[in-house]
Amino acid sequence: MENDLGLWAVPLAVVGGAIRVSTPILFVSLGETLTERSGRINLGLEGTLVLGAMTGYATAVLTGSPWAGVAVAALAGALFGLLHGLICSMGRVNDIAVGIAMMLLGTGLAFYFGKPYIQPAAPDLPAIPLGGWSSLPQVRSALNVNALFLIGIAAALALAWALRSTRPGLILRVVGDSTDAARAMGLNPALIRTGATALGGAFAGIGGAYLSLYYPGSWNEGISSGQGLMAVALVIFARWSPINCLWAALLFGGAGALGPALQSVGVTQGYYLFYAAPYVLTLGVLIATSSPSRALAGAPGELSITK
Amino acid sequence: MVVAEPTMRGTGGALALVRRAEPVAIPVLALVAGLAVFGLFLLTQGRSPLAFMAHVWQGGFGSAFSWQNTLTRAAPLLMAALCVALPARLGLVVIGGEGAIVLGGVAAGALALPLAAMPGPVGIPLMALAAMAVGVVWIGAAGALRHYRGVNETISSLLLSYIAIALMNHLVEGPLRDPASLNKPSTAPLPEALRVGDLPGLSVHWGLVFGILACVLSWVLVERTTWGFAARIAGGNVRAAQVQGLPVGKLILGFAALGGAFAGLAGFFEVAAVHGSANASLAAGYGYTGILIAFLARHNALAIIPVAILLAGFDASSGLVQRRMDLPDATMQVLQGIVFMAILMSDAAYGRLPVFKAKG
Numbered sequence: 129m130e131n132d133l134g135l136w137a138v139p140l141a142v143v144g145g146a147i148r149v150s151t152p153i154l155f156v157s158l159g160e161t162l163t164e165r166s167g168r169i170n171l172g173l174e175g176t177l178v179l180g181a182m183t184g185y186a187t188a189v190l191t192g193s194p195w196a197g198v199a200v201a202a203l204a205g206a207l208f209g210l211l212h213g214l215i216c217s218m219g220r221v222n223d224i225a226v227g228i229a230m231m232l233l234g235t236g237l238a239f240y241f242g243k244p245y246i247q248p249a250a251p252d253l254p255a256i257p258l259g260g261w262s263s264l265p266q267v268r269s270a271l272n273v274n275a276l277f278l279i280g281i282a283a284a285l286a287l288a289w290a291l292r293s294t295r296p297g298l299i300l301r302v303v304g305d306s307t308d309a310a311r312a313m314g315l316n317p318a319l320i321r322t323g324a325t326a327l328g329g330a331f332a333g334i335g336g337a338y339l340s341l342y343y344p345g346s347w348n349e350g351i352s353s354g355q356g357l358m359a360v361a362l363v364i365f366a367r368w369s370p371i372n373c374l375w376a377a378l379l380f381g382g383a384g385a386l387g388p389a390l391q392s393v394g395v396t397q398g399y400y401l402f403y404a405a406p407y408v409l410t411l412g413v414l415i416a417t418s419s420p421s422r423a424l425a426g427a428p429g430e431l432s433i434t435k
Numbered sequence: 436m437v438v439a440e441p442t443m444r445g446t447g448g449a450l451a452l453v454r455r456a457e458p459v460a461i462p463v464l465a466l467v468a469g470l471a472v473f474g475l476f477l478l479t480q481g482r483s484p485l486a487f488m489a490h491v492w493q494g495g496f497g498s499a500f501s502w503q504n505t506l507t508r509a510a511p512l513l514m515a516a517l518c519v520a521l522p523a524r525l526g527l528v529v530i531g532g533e534g535a536i537v538l539g540g541v542a543a544g545a546l547a548l549p550l551a552a553m554p555g556p557v558g559i560p561l562m563a564l565a566a567m568a569v570g571v572v573w574i575g576a577a578g579a580l581r582h583y584r585g586v587n588e589t590i591s592s593l594l595l596s597y598i599a600i601a602l603m604n605h606l607v608e609g610p611l612r613d614p615a616s617l618n619k620p621s622t623a624p625l626p627e628a629l630r631v632g633d634l635p636g637l638s639v640h641w642g643l644v645f646g647i648l649a650c651v652l653s654w655v656l657v658e659r660t661t662w663g664f665a666a667r668i669a670g671g672n673v674r675a676a677q678v679q680g681l682p683v684g685k686l687i688l689g690f691a692a693l694g695g696a697f698a699g700l701a702g703f704f705e706v707a708a709v710h711g712s713a714n715a716s717l718a719a720g721y722g723y724t725g726i727l728i729a730f731l732a733r734h735n736a737l738a739i740i741p742v743a744i745l746l747a748g749f750d751a752s753s754g755l756v757q758r759r760m761d762l763p764d765a766t767m768q769v770l771q772g773i774v775f776m777a778i779l780m781s782d783a784a785y786g787r788l789p790v791f792k793a794k795g
Binding site: 171215218219220221222224225226228229230232233234235236237238239240243353354357358360361364398399400401403404407408410411414415418419420 | 528530580582583584585586587589590591593594595597598601602604605608609723726727730763764765766768769770771772773775776779780782783785
């Protein structure tokens with residue numbers, strides 16, 4: 129019985145897959161939570177994710193260090209977020225439209241500069257074998273957890289605490305809930321929002337580095353295919369709470385892992401429909417959690433998509 | 436304003452002209468600024484911006500052949516841009532036109548076998564209607580979700596677009612696959628009678644005429660009918676429109692559905708006039724270029740015509756530019772991204788440029 133788990137392999141593979149697939153979604157949605165809590169929406173994180181994947185991969189190839197790749201990806205993401213933030217601070221500029229433009233520009237730049245890096249192999253980010261206690265190889269592989277996933281959990285907890293109980297967290301929430309109140313307190317809303325967007329971009333960049341440096345672990349032009357957008361949509365589902373982002377990301381990771389898991393036990397029908405599952409699930413979740421009449425619980429007051 | 440009238444009378448005509456020039460001048464300046472930034476980008480890459488523009492001219496506008504290539508690409512872009520511009524008049528940012536184009540094309544391709552025995556004048560309109568119906572459902576769904584459930588239409592339409600492409604791959608590689616299509620899974624090829632031909636004397640298909648017609652009709656609808664007037668009010672201030680008793684929900688559904696119908700029609704022409712069957716070539720990015728065109732045209736349906744032809748020219752020249760200048764195929768995407776950013780930044784310039792300020 130040791131190595132043949134039968135259908136039990138499916139839930140185990142889904143758990144392992146959920147942890148593997150969820151990490152980039154977790155990072156993007158944490159970054160977007162931070163940005164949206166300040167009252168702005170950055171739809172361009174899909175572009176930032178792809179750009180982070182490319183810069184992270186290229187840096188890892190050139191320096192041989194995957195962690196340098198993560199750092200450069202975070203920097204690239206922060207710069208991109210800063211650009212979004214500065215443009216949106218110009219007044220009368222629509223933050224949703226700027227996000228669409230940045231999606232186009234981010235993927236364009238990533239494909240442009242990433243072309244020479246499709247072939248060479250980069251060193252992977254290290255994984256921590258938390259399943260060493262088990263003799264089952266399936267359990268061991270499911271619990272082979274990447275360090276970035278653990279960092280993501282720590283970041284979610286830290287962000288939740290910072291938003292609730294620290295001065296910067298309070299300032300961010302005030303700016304997000306009421307521009308007038310923030311001005312009355314002597315704060316500069318545009319500056320704080322720009323900072324929050326830059327920090328959010330850095331998170332998305334790290335998510336991108338995870339994609340290219342760990343799972344799937346290579347750089348190509350189809351690497352994200354909408355994961356950044358799904359993560360942005362999930363923030364609404366997560367009600368702008370970092371802890372909920374973690375659960376939402378795990379749920380989506382599991383949905384994304386279902387197709388490959390079923391395939392591995394011999395179910396191969398409708399491959400392309402499984403591929404659509406995460407998008408359908410995201411849309412379903414959006415429909416279920418939105419409301420036409422009342423303001424969404426937990427929504428920042430200045431956020432354009434919920435006004 | 437009334438007080439200022441007498442002093443302005445002398446220069447009134449000229450001033451009015453300058454004021455009316457603002458919505459044209461600012462996007463043109465933004466386009467030039469975007470191209471200039473892209474030129475700097477090319478310089479950092481060790482390429483000459485002048486050579487780039489020369490190649491774009493040669494590949495897009497320099498000869499009768501390149502004009503035909505440009506106009507063929509302009510046809511789907513006109514309709515894709517309307518799919519963004521029409522809902523935008525109501526304040527909706529719909530970016531999922533790509534999905535409606537793809538599924539419209541699949542709907543047209545799926546009818547190749549059932550309509551094989553039909554004469555062209557019957558079969559072709561049926562295919563076009565089917566493609567438009569699919570577009571109506573796809574983009575109309577984003578509008579309905581926005582109206583009835585408050586779901587953000589930008590996110591939902593893009594998600595629907597990803598779903599559409601997955602659905603197309605499933606259908607084209609599975610139930611609708613023509614067993615004879617070995618290298619590139621496709622639907623069964625359309626019989627000759629069901630193909631849309633070229634305009635007389637040109638090698639540009641009829642989609643261009645329908646695209647221009649769609650733009651003109653959309654302009655009339657938005658600018659010259661009560662429906663369009665109501666939509667513009669609702670787009671300016673939805674509360675005011677509701678207080679006035681305007682049917683905001685019907686307007687949102689109607690404009691989104693009409694935009695979707697045009698995008699579906701673009702997919703129909705791509706299949707019936709260009710590819711001859713539905714396959715993965717349908718997801719060629721026309722829907723995304725259409726977003727940029729609509730924003731550059733400030734969602735004015737008539738302005739879409741020249742802007743779409745301009746961007747189609749860039750698109751048509753991209754192969755030449757890549758080969759001659761040894762640039763990656765994402766170069767045009769970088770250009771589009773930079774121009775898009777420039778045009779959005781220019782929104783901040785309205786009413787602030789000293790040239791356009793009233794001096795009275």
